[in-house]
Amino acid sequence: MEFDLDQQDQWTIVRPQGPRIDAAAAPALKGVVVDLANQGRFHVAIDLSRIDFVDSSGLGALINAHKTLEAKGRLVLCAVPAKVLSLLKLTRLDRVFRIAADAASARTLA
Numbered sequence: 001m002e003f004d005l006d007q008q009d010q011w012t013i014v015r016p017q018g019p020r021i022d023a024a025a026a027p028a029l030k031g032v033v034v035d036l037a038n039q040g041r042f043h044v045a046i047d048l049s050r051i052d053f054v055d056s057s058g059l060g061a062l063i064n065a066h067k068t069l070e071a072k073g074r075l076v077l078c079a080v081p082a083k084v085l086s087l088l089k090l091t092r093l094d095r096v097f098r099i100a101a102d103a104a105s106a107r108t109l110a
Contacts, residue, residue, distance in 0.1 A: 076097075076109050
């Protein structure tokens with residue numbers, strides 16, 4: 001999976017090019033977040049606007065990203081499509097992740 005990275009002040013916006021975060025894409029997402037943390041970039045917003053499917057591996061990658069960043073920064077999910085938001089609510093992960101309408105408002109949730 002390909003990712004667009006956009007540095008904005010202390011925030012990095014990660015935009016997966018989608019359309020799925022599944023077993024094939026999850027390791028790449030984990031790798032991007034670990035690379036950012038190793039570079040000292042601990043405030044990350046993942047823009048899910050192009051994602052229409054997330055499986056258990058994808059949820060695991062998002063949880064791993066949250067755990068990687070939580071000690072020194074913040075992870076925010078933004079532009080979450082309705083199908084993905086339903087999955088987050090079903091699994092109660094909407095209580096774990098900060099969720100913003102878009103990348104601009106993600107930065108205000110820190």
